[in-house]
Amino acid sequence: MKTGIIGLGKMGGALLRGMLKSGAVAPQDVWVYDHHKENMAALQAEHPGVHEAESEEAAADAVEALVLAVKPHAVLPLISALSEGDRELPLLISIAAAVTLDEMEERACDGTRIVRAMPNTPCMVLSGVIAYSPGTAVTDEDEEAARRLLSGCGSVFKVEESRMNAVSAISGCGPAYMFTALDALSDAGVAMGLPRKTALELAAGTMLGSALMLEQTGEHPMALRDAVTSPGGTTIAALNALDECGFRNAWIQAVKSAVRRAEEMEGN
Ligand SMILES: NC(=O)C1=CN([C@@H]2O[C@H](COP(=O)(O)OP(=O)(O)OC[C@H]3O[C@@H](n4cnc5c(N)ncnc54)[C@H](O)[C@@H]3O)[C@@H](O)[C@H]2O)C=CC1
């Protein structure tokens, strides 16, 4: 499917690289546009054959599906600009946090097909999580096409749009929490005398292995935790220290803060 993307920043770049790497799209079927020419040049150097569109409108005219990967405040003005002259738009996939389907559909011509999606940066390495909600004009074929495109980058989940801020706070922002946890754990290793590289490799390998174990066994996380925790041993001493520091509450407060921030951003 001819696919375009407007905005080749951190998330747009990760998503498109994932789509290309997985073969969900071929380079010759991709049109990109970004205000910053160097972003397009970098992508073309990695994936020769990708087309650089002359403008946002040219990208929209060339493709069957167009990903909008600009900052939230830029999405509605972009949809208004693209809709000028009653242009019939391709299937739009917006990945902006806190911009609702209602707001987007209001800016577009009647019948414009819009999917709201929330990916995360691990899409770049085909291990992303992508949630989506279809807009009112989206057909079954559109939804299937969007799923095919996105599923190259990772696991795809359909969610009620009303859940999107919660989803965003878990999996959209989540990589930032995980990287902070990995940095903290490796710092702890360094404090205990391990070389930085070793500490980081141990921490990352452990996070990856634990997530795979959870996924592959289908066990509850607490059952898997218990298998590590010898009575009177070292793990329970560490877990008690995490509890004393408010570890679980810190995660809950982080997610609540992200949801609150998304609610503040909505409608702005
Ligand atoms: N960074 C992340 O982990 C995630 C971001 N998102 C969403 O993705 C969107 C993009 O975020 P980032 O990639 O982090 O931002 P970014 O600032 O890295 O990228 C935005 C890109 O859009 C370009 N741009 C802005 N307006 C444009 C226009 N009218 N025409 C062409 N190019 C334009 C900018 O030059 C920039 O390269 C946001 O709406 C954000 O909410 C969603 C999930 C995760």
Ligand SMILES: O=C(O)[C@@H]1CCC=N1
């Ligand atoms: O920080 C943000 O607002 C975006 C949305 C989810 C991840 N990054």
